[in-house]
Amino acid sequence: MSMNLKVGSLAPEFKAKAYVGGQFKDVSLKDYQGKWVCLFFYPLDFTFVCPTEIRGFASKEAEFKEMGCQILGCSTDSEYSHKAWFEKDLPEVKFPVLADTAHQVSKDYQVLIEEKGIALRGTFLVDPKGVLQWMSVNALGVGRSVDEVLRTLQALKTGELCPVDWKPGKATIKT
Numbered sequence: 058m059s060m061n062l063k064v065g066s067l068a069p070e071f072k073a074k075a076y077v078g079g080q081f082k083d084v085s086l087k088d089y090q091g092k093w094v095c096l097f098f099y100p101l102d103f104t105f106v107c108p109t110e111i112r113g114f115a116s117k118e119a120e121f122k123e124m125g126c127q128i129l130g131c132s133t134d135s136e137y138s139h140k141a142w143f144e145k146d147l148p149e150v151k152f153p154v155l156a157d158t159a160h161q162v163s164k165d166y167q168v169l170i171e172e173k174g175i176a177l178r179g180t181f182l183v184d185p186k187g188v189l190q191w192m193s194v195n196a197l198g199v200g201r202s203v204d205e206v207l208r209t210l211q212a213l214k215t216g217e218l219c220p221v222d223w224k225p226g227k228a229t230i231k232t
Contacts, residue, residue: 069165076139093126098176113203
């Protein structure tokens, strides 16, 4: 399925094995219909920048949940690799982490580096109707800002026009 991924289009559906708090489960985008979804991709388990980002998302998980948003992590590693790494180094992570071993989810979200078999640091916010509302993709060596992802979610949820550096409690733009 090759499509041009863009904000305002339906987010690509997926179904994948996931590591979720000590267990393996099948997880799909449809499971979260009616909720916001923050899907973030990272290159590899057992690396250097990735755990800083994953811990960042874990530390803000309650805030995302308050906003009606489910966090989903994803890499091309297996669910067994996720289990080994998360149990050893990241026990605080409770959200599902997809095992995109067939590389289909990464391909559909256009973050796969085919020759390396790994994903770029892509982040996607999908609304409760399954429409992609925001996306950002970082180079492999640069970690993303979880605070900015949360701020963007908060802005999107206002349904209003939000000026530069808008934060909750600040005025939106009235037209």
